[in-house]
Amino acid sequence: MSAPIIELEHITKSFGSQMILDDLCLTVHENEFITLLGPSGCGKTTTLRIIGGFEHPDEGRVLFEGKDITELPPNKRNLNTVFQRYALFSHMNIADNIAFGLKVGKKSKAYIDDKIKYALKLVNLEGYEKRRVDSLSGGQQQRIAIARAIVNEPKVLLLDEPLGALDLKLRQDMQYELIRLKNELGITFIYVTHDQEEALTMSDTVVVMNQGYIQQMGTPESIYNEPENAFVADFIGDSNIIPGTMLHDELVQILGVRFPCVDKGFGSNKPVDVVIRPEDVELKEPGTGRLEGEVSHLIFKGLLYEMEVMAGGFEWLVQSTKCFPVGTKVSIDVDPFNIQIMNKPESEDEEAIGVQE
Amino acid sequence: MSRNKQLRNLSLSGPYLFWIIGGTLIPLVMMLWYGLTADDGSFTLANVLAIGEPGHAKALGQALLYSAISTVICFLLAFPLAVILRKSKMGVKGFILFVFILPMWMNFLLRTMAWQVLLEKGGVINGVLTWMGLPRMRLINTPGAIIMGMVYDFLPFMIMPLYNVMSKIENSVIEAAKDLGASDWQVLYKVLLPLSVPGIVSGVTMVFVPALTTFVISNMLGGGKIFLIGNVIEHEFTVGDNWHLGAGLSLVMMVFILISMAFIAKFDKNGEGNLI
Amino acid sequence: MKKTLNRIYLVLIIIFLYAPILTLMVLSFNNGRSMGKWTGFSLHWYAEMFEDENIMDALRNTLIIALIASVVSTIIGTAATVAIQRMKPRTRNILLGANNIPLLNADIVTGISLMLMFVAFGITLSMGTVILAHITFCIPYVILSVLPRAREIGSNSYEAALDLGATPMYAFFKVTLPELKPGIISGFLLAFTMSVDDFIVTHFTRGAGVNTLSTMIYGSVKIGIRPTIYALSTIVFLTVLVLLIVANVIPARAEKRRKEKDA
Numbered sequence: 001m002s003a004p005i006i007e008l009e010h011i012t013k014s015f016g017s018q019m020i021l022d023d024l025c026l027t028v029h030e031n032e033f034i035t036l037l038g039p040s041g042c043g044k045t046t047t048l049r050i051i052g053g054f055e056h057p058d059e060g061r062v063l064f065e066g067k068d069i070t071e072l073p074p075n076k077r078n079l080n081t082v083f084q085r086y087a088l089f090s091h092m093n094i095a096d097n098i099a100f101g102l103k104v105g106k107k108s109k110a111y112i113d114d115k116i117k118y119a120l121k122l123v124n125l126e127g128y129e130k131r132r133v134d135s136l137s138g139g140q141q142q143r144i145a146i147a148r149a150i151v152n153e154p155k156v157l158l159l160d161e162p163l164g165a166l167d168l169k170l171r172q173d174m175q176y177e178l179i180r181l182k183n184e185l186g187i188t189f190i191y192v193t194h195d196q197e198e199a200l201t202m203s204d205t206v207v208v209m210n211q212g213y214i215q216q217m218g219t220p221e222s223i224y225n226e227p228e229n230a231f232v233a234d235f236i237g238d239s240n241i242i243p244g245t246m247l248h249d250e251l252v253q254i255l256g257v258r259f260p261c262v263d264k265g266f267g268s269n270k271p272v273d274v275v276i277r278p279e280d281v282e283l284k285e286p287g288t289g290r291l292e293g294e295v296s297h298l299i300f301k302g303l304l305y306e307m308e309v310m311a312g313g314f315e316w317l318v319q320s321t322k323c324f325p326v327g328t329k330v331s332i333d334v335d336p337f338n339i340q341i342m343n344k345p346e347s348e349d350e351e352a353i354g355v356q357e
Numbered sequence: 358m359s360r361n362k363q364l365r366n367l368s369l370s371g372p373y374l375f376w377i378i379g380g381t382l383i384p385l386v387m388m389l390w391y392g393l394t395a396d397d398g399s400f401t402l403a404n405v406l407a408i409g410e411p412g413h414a415k416a417l418g419q420a421l422l423y424s425a426i427s428t429v430i431c432f433l434l435a436f437p438l439a440v441i442l443r444k445s446k447m448g449v450k451g452f453i454l455f456v457f458i459l460p461m462w463m464n465f466l467l468r469t470m471a472w473q474v475l476l477e478k479g480g481v482i483n484g485v486l487t488w489m490g491l492p493r494m495r496l497i498n499t500p501g502a503i504i505m506g507m508v509y510d511f512l513p514f515m516i517m518p519l520y521n522v523m524s525k526i527e528n529s530v531i532e533a534a535k536d537l538g539a540s541d542w543q544v545l546y547k548v549l550l551p552l553s554v555p556g557i558v559s560g561v562t563m564v565f566v567p568a569l570t571t572f573v574i575s576n577m578l579g580g581g582k583i584f585l586i587g588n589v590i591e592h593e594f595t596v597g598d599n600w601h602l603g604a605g606l607s608l609v610m611m612v613f614i615l616i617s618m619a620f621i622a623k624f625d626k627n628g629e630g631n632l633i
Numbered sequence: 634m635k636k637t638l639n640r641i642y643l644v645l646i647i648i649f650l651y652a653p654i655l656t657l658m659v660l661s662f663n664n665g666r667s668m669g670k671w672t673g674f675s676l677h678w679y680a681e682m683f684e685d686e687n688i689m690d691a692l693r694n695t696l697i698i699a700l701i702a703s704v705v706s707t708i709i710g711t712a713a714t715v716a717i718q719r720m721k722p723r724t725r726n727i728l729l730g731a732n733n734i735p736l737l738n739a740d741i742v743t744g745i746s747l748m749l750m751f752v753a754f755g756i757t758l759s760m761g762t763v764i765l766a767h768i769t770f771c772i773p774y775v776i777l778s779v780l781p782r783a784r785e786i787g788s789n790s791y792e793a794a795l796d797l798g799a800t801p802m803y804a805f806f807k808v809t810l811p812e813l814k815p816g817i818i819s820g821f822l823l824a825f826t827m828s829v830d831d832f833i834v835t836h837f838t839r840g841a842g843v844n845t846l847s848t849m850i851y852g853s854v855k856i857g858i859r860p861t862i863y864a865l866s867t868i869v870f871l872t873v874l875v876l877l878i879v880a881n882v883i884p885a886r887a888e889k890r891r892k893e894k895d896a
Contacts, residue, residue, distance in 0.1 A: 148537070373772065462830070464829070614738060
């Protein structure tokens with residue numbers, strides 16, 4: 001992996017009596033697209049604002065290329081931010097908005113003009129120099145906000161829920177746009193969102209946060225396929241989270257039935273949580289699976305059918321390309337590779353911290 | 358729109374239309390008529406051109422000068438105040454704003470009178486000076502006293518619109534400017550100042566117009582020795598009894614008011630800087 | 634450091650704003666009549682003030698004028714706002730533009746032009762003309778207070794009421810008016826204070842012998858200020874203070890209670 005560019009060391013931050021971040025450590029590498037993902041109030045935006053210099057941590061240090069920048073004000077940091085609600089300067093036209101950072105940095109006029117052209121081309125808004133901010137749509141304003149940030153050639157771009165105010169279609173288009181930009185610019189993106197789909201689509205690394213703690217950090221695939229605790233499993237996509245008992249290595253009992261699995265090292269007869277993704281639940285002819293049940297709800301979702309199946313006293317969420325009408329008797333089976341075992345948190349506090357391996 | 362609806366709208370807005378026509382338009386026409394006629398009812402420009410007479414020209418010139426100076430002082434006092442208030446916390450903000458607006462609701466004449474009491478020859482400030490063994494100063498009946506009165510009376514009119522417009526500037530805009538490398542000073546004059554223009558224009562107008570046209574402040578703090586255009590006009594209508602001349606001079610004064618209104622219309626399209 | 638400088642600045646402005654008013658209040662308790670010398674504490678100026686025919690008469694006039702003017706202008710202004718909201722944009726803009734004239738115009742012009750009209754139509758200047766003049770300059774303030782609220786609620790709920798079978802009259806009184814209430818109340822209070830505070834328009838439109846507090850003060854300043862006026866200042870200031878606190882605290886409390894209910 002490439003060299004670290006931003007390191008957060010033991011960051012603690014509280015507002016009043018409310019603890020927002022508690023001893024947070026995070027390393028961001030050069031040229032990485034890293035996403036801080038979590039529900040509102042999880043501390044993701046505060047983390048971003050500490051990196052940007054808009055908040056001062058109560059404790060801990062922020063390193064940029066190995067140098068301590070904790071005390072540096074935002075205008076002295078070699079990184080730029082794309083704000084949630086654009087924060088464009090409404091008294092300036094588009095060109096002046098983009099030129100702001102360059103003019104403050106006393107760049108030559110020719111250089112500035114070049115940069116404006118280049119940036120507008122990069123975000124597909126050529127010829128918009130003289131337009132007024134309020135004549136642009138939300139998506140266009142968002143592109144200008146990005147252009148305004150990247151002309152300064154920051155080594156790191158911070159993006160605070162930049163697509164939050166856009167509608168669904170536009171949001172999906174902008175996701176591809178951002179990936180393209182990131183590849184063309186070759187700089188580090190630190191992205192904040194509460195939208196798990198956004199995070200999984202764009203990032204190299206996803207950091208799932210809750211209540212000021214990092215719950216899990218990894219590639220989108222590992223976060224989705226191997227959630228480390230119930231919070232991550234629940235937050236990322238839909239899941240069936242079922243309490244169970246680990247009988248011994250590679251065998252778990254849920255709802256009174258034994259399921260073979262591939263997990264090891266949990267000990268024997270230990271209470272655990274079992275995560276099974278809805279698309280991994282197989283519905284078979286009655287009597288041919290492990291657990292008998294009956295379909296209680298059915299919704300057509302376009303790509304597939306979503307069903308609720310009452311089996312073993314648990315309401316299973318199931319997604320399948322095949323349709324099983326309400327009332328159909330079915331039998332449930334799960335491939336051992338699709339069963340994910342998690343330690344049960346012993347207290348609420350531990351649940352928040354996330355059980356580390 | 359249906360006839361019925363139109364009728365209903367008319368009945369709701371009827372009294373208002375009556376009042377606009379009777380209370381605003383007709384009186385202004387009367388002013389125009391008086392200003393452009395002589396005693397015998399014939400048309401004349403003499404009342405308007407009378408502004409060229411040395412006494413009147415001087416009164417207008419002084420009024421323009423003093424009101425301009427006091428407007429600038431009000432702006433210089435209120436702008437930093439609005440910047441500071443913008444940053445304060447919500448709960449504190451309401452209280453502080455209350456503190457700065459409260460004097461505005463106190464009777465205007467009492468407020469002006471207070472300065473007379475302070476500045477008078479045997480007044481409070483000279484009383485304190487004497488008590489400290491210092492010589493008395495001539496404070497009242499000077500241009501300084503009048504400007505002081507104007508600033509004091511109209512300062513809240515500058516604070517309100519400036520604060521209103523600034524409190525609407527989102528924090529993220531300020532942060533964006535800092536993020537792009539602007540120093541505190543650059544944030545102030547490249548972002549805060551231009552974004553406050555609607556409020557500044559409203560504030561300037563709301564201080565400048567009453568200061569330009571006042572006769573109360575100059576009368577109470579100028580001791581009747583300093584004549585502003587407002588004093589000349591008031592004099593013609595009460596003591597001098599030449600209403601045609603008074604109306605003519607009022608028309609000249611209104612030119613400046615109209616210019617101010619045009620400024621507001623140009624810069625404050627959304628009414629962002631409104632007093633309320 | 635910067636914070637301290639900010640605080641010092643705020644305090645200096647507060648001193649500038651309040652020192653003159655406090656001076657009047659202190660002098661109202663001064664035994665002698667000198668402005669420059671403290672000669673002992675006394676309440677006798679207050680006693681004298683309440684016995685002063687002129688002051689009490691002016692106070693009565695001021696309140697009568699303000700009450701009538703603010704009630705009438707609130708009714709006319711509110712009705713007009715509702716109507717203006719439903720008009721075509723062009724007509725709306727013309728009317729709102731006309732509404733701005735008395736707001737932006739200098740009081741002296743408003744006062745003189747009204748006086749000229751009264752005289753031209755042969756109306757004798759009296760307390761009645763003062764009331765008419767006050768209604769004129771109060772209406773725009775009412776409209777300005779009610780309009781933002783009217784814009785905010787739009788016509789949806791009114792139309793919903795009609796859709797549910799209400800007559801226009803019923804919908805107006807049971808839906809539109811209650812929704813506008815906060816704007817109407819602040820408009821009324823604003824009109825009332827504007828009327829109480831006015832000097833210039835009253836000065837030109839009053840009949841002989843009709844005095845409000847403002848004209849009475851102006852007259853007495855010319856003769857020489859008596860300390861009874863200081864006592865009056867103190868009472869006026871305290872009244873304004875109490876009224877403003879009440880006007881600000883009650884809506885804030887109601888808002889808070891509403892939010893707590895929601896939460």
